[in-house]
Amino acid sequence: MFRRPHYYYQLCYTTTTTTSSSSLLLLFPSRFFRSLPLQDSKRNHNGERKMSVAELKERHLAATDTVNSLRERLRQKRLLLLDTDVASYARAQGKTPVSFGPTDLVCCRTLQGHTGKVYSLDWTPERNRIVSASQDGRLIVWNALTSQKTYAIKLPCAWVMTCAFSPTGQSVACGGLDSVCSIFNLNSPTDKEGNLPVSKMLSGHKGYVSSCQYVPDEDTHLITSSGDQTCILWDITTGLRTSVFGGEFQSGHTADVLSVSISGSNSRMFVSGSCDTTARLWDTRVASRAVRTFHGHEGDVNSVKFFPDGNRFGTGSDDGTCRLFDIRTGHQLQVYYQQNANNEVPHVTSIAFSISGRLLFAGYSNGRCYVWDTLLAEVVLDLGSLQNSHEERISCLGLSADGSALCTGSYDTNLKAGDNMVKSNVWLPRVWMPD
Template sequence: MPVSELKERHLAATATVNGLRDRLKQKRLLLLDTDVAGYAKSLGRSAVSFGQTDLVCCRTLQGHTGKVYSLDWTPDKNRIVSASQDGRLIVWNALTSQKTHAIKLPCAWVMTCAFSPSGLSVASGGLDSVCTIFNLNSPIDKDGNLPVSRLLNGHKGYVSSCQYVPDEDTHLITSSGDQTCVLWDVTTGQRISVFGGEFPSGHTADVLSVSINKSNPKIFVSGSCDATARLWDTRIASRAVRTFHGHEGDVNTVKFFPDGQRFGTGSDDGTCRLFDLRTGHQLQVYYQQHGNNDAPIVTSIDFSISGRLLFVGYSNGDCYVWDTLVAEVVLNLGSLQNSHEGRISCLGLSTDGSALCTGSWDKNLKIWAFGGHRSVV
């Protein structure tokens, strides 16, 4: 068969697939008579009200000499690990602001970090395509550095995100610029499963973020530069369980809703979206209109313990607190005293929900404490 005919067939098949996808999208829209906010408002629900003192910056963690790229809390809520362009991981005591570890990385180009569930180890990854594990209890070497305890080698592109499987120090999931996610056995350093890649239902561009479902750690969701989020089951690694469309730009961040039945996404298109796992429907869009129509990029998201609040970091230094129910911004941390002076690159809520930590390109991390709204959120 001549090449020209093959190309024609390929174009025709692509057009057919795109046409079917559009028809499916229209059918889905017909099934959705309203969104979460529309339904909530029809029931007379109003937004959570926040005063200026209900969420305040109580600490600034200073010590990095480069942009902060990633952070993670320990389950015991008292410690934070952060990764920076300065090529170091710093472990902080969140209560005292004290640095307990400053770990020099083998590769300075770090993009992500994570605490193990026990809090005994930290993982990091970046442009060297390796996920590096450090045991915080290891003795330091003669140069004063913490030795690497395990290298997870196998990705063919940068490691963009890593997360330990809940309650297991022995398993970890990474996402990568090679369009795949990988489940690792930390003990042996071996890959257990690869998600995507040569499989047709995988991502078609760099994978930027993963979130593991705490209610069911066998499933996780990933976000990618192909503008989709995908749901995976570690028991069936060969194909994505479901693909979620809607964004018009890179999906930079994904996070499961506390009930494990929904998840949130944040994108270059300036929007956050809430998706339902079971139906595949988009339930809500969180978007603030900007005067110049140039919406800032969403870099990171997290939910409050109840799911009523969505914390969103943006590339312009804003950090919005959204009411997920009525889709309204109830507070902008970027407008408060002691706010960051640069892009918010990462954020995360402590395990008990009592504090939020934000990291920024201004080289600092900030801890925000809740006042009177602790019981609401």
């Protein structure tokens, strides 16, 4: 079965009926199964033979072997097409990795206030505010300069998974296991209990809302991803769906969609990452099919993020790797992977690029945060090794719009924020999210 958030099973395990075997068998034509030997089995009332449990297991194993064989052949074929990668070319040109001095990084602030795991965060464009979503059932809007809370919004559904600021910073959106994306206008008056009311509820998904992002420079349109295997473009003014990406269309995702990222250079293009191990590029003008499908990962794609130039994007996956893809050629450009000394493979939970694109920040399930040199595919700094770093899984991270500050959120209920400095034409975090 494709992965869903762990607390999804805590709430919904009694209603889960779909099995991975049944969904997998649908991928094969009937002639494939007719070629397999049948054992003696009972017949139904129409005289047709019913398959026994043993036969079903046998066919499932045969189908799984075929899928794994095809997957390996595809992987080998892609490797043949990649005659080099970015790091190999850069080293051949004599490039050297970014370096950090002992005073380049200083921990600034720890934002404390949540009482549950932090699942998502986002910055305002002007860089002075952060919104965070937590399992405690609240959205908190923070003053990033003073660490003070400006809003603590009680949510209609406590099981929130994502949040986002609008481009103007006047509203915030969030979604989770209620399958609804809720919009809050920060300028609205509070109710009698002091809570900020929901200004709009975007209903249409048939599964949990895993990610949301406003269309750049537009407070009126938003894209969400969901466990129902689709992404939706919303008109917030009317509360209606403008387009649905995936679903019944064959080029759509075949499992939960976990993340979306909209291109900053072309707001009509966005990329999605899914539990089906792929990332897909979409054009909002053509919802019926994905522009491209990108393969390479061997686990759920938890995070996707466009490169600053809009021609590439990065991914982070449960397989422990980050990858860089080119949307024009459809090829993988680089893999970012570092195995731990104990041979553990922590999941990549969230990624972000520096303004120049030279640095890739990646958060991991073991509480580490690596800063990768995207050109040489080397870890130039491990933020998890610094004093006051997070104690648990890093669930989210984000860079401010001007690239001068970084913030991370963790299951330890805290957020860490820090200011940056410019060095060698690369934005470097002068502080960071440490605990």
